Amino acid sequence: GNLENAKNAILAEVEAELDAPQEEA
Secondary structure, rough: HHHHHHHHHHHHHHHHHHHOOOOEE
């Protein structure tokens, strides 16, 4: 449903940020 689609989209963005190199430690 739309709720799962939104949740998956948010999870994808979070994972992308986690995988991105973080300059601020």
